[in-house]
Amino acid sequence: MAITLPRLRTLLGASLAAVSLSVTGFGVATAADDPATDPIETRVIGGERASIDDYPYTVYLATSTGFQFCGGALVAPDKVATAAHCVDGDSPSSVDVVAGREDKQGTAGEVVGVTDIWVHPDYVTATSGEDVAVLTLETSLPYETIDLASSADDALYAQGNSATVLGWGTTETGSSSRYLLEAVVPLTSDATCSDAYGSSYGSDSMICAGYPEGGIDACQGDSGGPLVVDGVLVGLTSWGRGCAQAGFPGVYTRVGAYTADIEAQIAS
Ligand code: ARG
Numbered sequence: 001m002a003i004t005l006p007r008l009r010t011l012l013g014a015s016l017a018a019v020s021l022s023v024t025g026f027g028v029a030t031a032a033d034d035p036a037t038d039p040i041e042t043r044v045i046g047g048e049r050a051s052i053d054d055y056p057y058t059v060y061l062a063t064s065t066g067f068q069f070c071g072g073a074l075v076a077p078d079k080v081a082t083a084a085h086c087v088d089g090d091s092p093s094s095v096d097v098v099a100g101r102e103d104k105q106g107t108a109g110e111v112v113g114v115t116d117i118w119v120h121p122d123y124v125t126a127t128s129g130e131d132v133a134v135l136t137l138e139t140s141l142p143y144e145t146i147d148l149a150s151s152a153d154d155a156l157y158a159q160g161n162s163a164t165v166l167g168w169g170t171t172e173t174g175s176s177s178r179y180l181l182e183a184v185v186p187l188t189s190d191a192t193c194s195d196a197y198g199s200s201y202g203s204d205s206m207i208c209a210g211y212p213e214g215g216i217d218a219c220q221g222d223s224g225g226p227l228v229v230d231g232v233l234v235g236l237t238s239w240g241r242g243c244a245q246a247g248f249p250g251v252y253t254r255v256g257a258y259t260a261d262i263e264a265q266i267a268s
Helices: 008-012 190-200 259-267
Strands: 058-062 068-076 079-082 096-099 110-119 133-137 162-167 181-186 206-209 226-229 232-239 250-254
Touching (some): 068 226, 068 232, 068 259, 079 259, 162 232, 206 232
Antiparallel strands (some): 058 068, 058 096, 068 079, 079 133, 096 110, 110 133, 162 226, 226 232, 232 250
């Protein structure tokens, strides 16, 4: 099967950094997501509105014109963890972080500039792993941060754990969400994810979540945003084949594999 990653930025309307993914087919919402033809309600899919007060560490990345193109998680007052594919090749001055705001059309919270973008040095494409980046903010934010899963936290990654994914990405309407949405999805086993994605799934750098029947998932525009188990950051939305499709769970960056890297950035 031809595997394609979404041309993430096109969706985003921003200039596309060469996110030429060797793989095709993963990511873009398709006719299968059409609520008129899909019996399963697919919105972030299966999501519902979330209060930013309950998830104060959830932020979004915006272009200088305010266009939301990815999510992120506040891991220190001045550091945001996100997906590498969201910011690879970007200059810090072209990215803003919006925090404390659940309504993209509102003015709550703060918009802060970025002074530095660290992308994992081994990152190539989302499907090959290392899809993690850390942004340094121009000013510290007054919002609660989220703890990182540590590499020793195997129990957090157990199959069947309920994980909450958050974001402003594409819903079943085919457009991105005005409001922050949340959805709960079970973590899958490595075998389930390998069955879906073959060698693109790397259990050392990724974790999958979703129901066998699909219907609930992250989607385009949610990338970089948090996947949370027991109040701890276990994943960052990374990729998938379409969204909410049966047999194709969402794939997330496995935060526990990068704790030391992220902490080094927090300390820097
Ligand atoms: N790559 C997408 C983004 O940039 C996220 C895709 C997630 N897909 C999924 N089926 N969970 O926003």
